[in-house]
Amino acid sequence: xxxxxxxxxxxxxxxxxxxxxxxxxxxxxxxxxxxxxxxxxxxxxxxxxxxxxxxxxxxxxxxxxxxxxxxxxxxxxxxxxxxxxxxxxxxxxxxxxxxxxxxxxxxxxxxxxxxxxxxxxxxxxxxxxxxxxxxxxxxxxxxxxxxxxxxxxxxxxxxxxxxxxxxxxxxxxxxxxxxxxxxxxxxxxxxxxxxxxxxxxxxxxxxxxxxxxxxxxxxxxxxxxxxx
Numbered sequence: 001x002x003x004x005x006x007x008x009x010x011x012x013x014x015x016x017x018x019x020x021x022x023x024x025x026x027x028x029x030x031x032x033x034x035x036x037x038x039x040x041x042x043x044x045x046x047x048x049x050x051x052x053x054x055x056x057x058x059x060x061x062x063x064x065x066x067x068x069x070x071x072x073x074x075x076x077x078x079x080x081x082x083x084x085x086x087x088x089x090x091x092x093x094x095x096x097x098x099x100x101x102x103x104x105x106x107x108x109x110x111x112x113x114x115x116x117x118x119x120x121x122x123x124x125x126x127x128x129x130x131x132x133x134x135x136x137x138x139x140x141x142x143x144x145x146x147x148x149x150x151x152x153x154x155x156x157x158x159x160x161x162x163x164x165x166x167x168x169x170x171x172x173x174x175x176x177x178x179x180x181x182x183x184x185x186x187x188x189x190x191x192x193x194x195x196x197x198x199x200x201x202x203x204x205x206x207x208x209x210x211x212x213x214x215x216x217x218x219x220x221x222x223x224x225x226x227x228x
Contacts, residue, residue, distance in 0.1 A: 011049040011120040013113050016060060017041035018069070019105035021092065030082065032090035035105050043069055047106070049120055055153050058093065060106070070095040070104060074154065089114045129180055140203040145181055147198040155179055167197045176200070 019035045020042050032038060046063045050056065056074040058081070061067060072080040072093050082092045090107040091114075108114040129151075132144035152166075159175060161167050171179075171189045186204045193199040 008051045009048055010051050013047040015044060015109055016047035017107040018043040021105040029085045030092050032084045032087045045069055072096060140205055142203045145200045145202055149198050152198055167194055168192050
């Protein structure tokens with residue numbers, strides 16, 4: 001850890017349980033009842049959620065030695081934690097190690113601990129995102145979206161330019177909605193204000209101006225036939 005990489009403990013549970021889980025059977029979600037004997041976990045130990053300048057992670061550690069059993073980098077997409085459908089005390093964690101991913105079940109003995117875990121693990125979603133007033137030119141309307149600076153370190157690294165400049169790349173609609181930006185349809189992210197990478201610029205094409213209704217042409221009167 002670098003000297004200026006300050007570490008904060010957001011959550012700690014002295015006894016968390018880990019379970020081997022079967023593959024997801026459907027898009028409906030996971031069920032703890034399908035994990036076998038919940039009284040015989042694969043592993044028991046300490047869970048901590050740790051925030052640093054470089055990011056936030058959920059760590060499962062040996063209670064005595066601190067050796068890491070598994071960890072899940074936390075980001076605002078919420079993909080690292082998924083609640084099961086049939087219990088409030090069990091979750092599925094997406095553990096990562098050197099680019100490899102594995103899904104494991106985690107559980108808490110007390111419901112109060114699971115409630116605290118849910119609250120803390122979702123805390124970045126509570127950061128307030130600011131939206132500027134709209135302004136426009138002939139073709140587009142514009143607005144700035146200002147992300148809270150602490151939120152930047154919780155955005156997936158793949159959302160940033162690959163040159164380690166700390167500047168976000170242009171995000172697709174599904175990506176910017178995934179980090180909590182809410183706007184009506186039609187807005188596109190088109191620029192990042194590089195001196196302040198937490199300021200994103202959006203635009204939306206104006207609807208074509210309605211053409212004034214044209215008056216109907218007067219019907220021409222038939223010419224009278226010449227009398228014989």
